[in-house]
Amino acid sequence: MTRDRYLGILLMIAALFLGIVTVQIDYTPMTDDPGPKLFPLFACTILVLCGLGLLIQSKKNQKKQVFQKGYWIKLALVFAGLIAYGLMLWLIGFKIATPIMLFFFYWQMSQKGQFSLFRALIYTAITFAIIYSFFQYVLGSYLPEGILY
Structure with missing residues (x-):
């Protein structure tokens, strides 16, 4: 497996873990406040997309890197x-x-x-x-x- 695949998988696992933790946040909503879940979920989405990008790109570049x-x-x-x-x-x-x-x-x-x-x-x-x-x-x-x- 190439270095990009390792990193892509690691990013997606981290995003999954952080997403699960974020969903469990309990808060009392204020007037127009998006709450503490918005930014972490947005960041998790970006991590998943980056991880997928690394996995797809690593299939194109099959050179063995450790x-x-x-x-x-x-x-x-x-x-x-x-x-x-x-x-x-x-x-x-x-x-x-x-x-x-x-x-x-x-x-x-x-x-x-x-x-x-x-x-x-x-x-x-x-x-x-x-x-x-x-x-x-x-x-x-x-x-x-x-x-x-």
């Missing part, structure tokens, strides 16, 4: 980053946790030897401004403030 140790470490770091982000949202809130997460993911996605601190800070600031503006002003959503912040 994960190397470095890929497993990066994959583990990304999943640990997602878990840490969830904890940080709870502890310190959206405004502090999200830029940290964005910077971390930019660092993880950069090629070896191609990381630029200045560029990472600029991309983090721009991406955070877009995400914050979208949730705050377009959706009018409540953003977590954290228990320590």
Whole structure:
């Protein structure tokens, strides 16, 4: 099996698990608030589509590729980053946790030897401004403030 197939299957399993957990969220609806289920279900849908895309594309490219140790470490770091982000949202809130997460993911996605601190800070600031503006002003959503912040 190729690396793309492994990743596609892993993305779809993660989306299924996260979708099941999301559906079990209990909340009291407010006036026009879409609720806490909307974004996670949207993200799960995107993960499934990406996983299917990788499976379909990997059938076209049958070259044997196996994960190397470095890929497993990066994959583990990304999943640990997602878990840490969830904890940080709870502890310190959206405004502090999200830029940290964005910077971390930019660092993880950069090629070896191609990381630029200045560029990472600029991309983090721009991406955070877009995400914050979208949730705050377009959706009018409540953003977590954290228990320590």
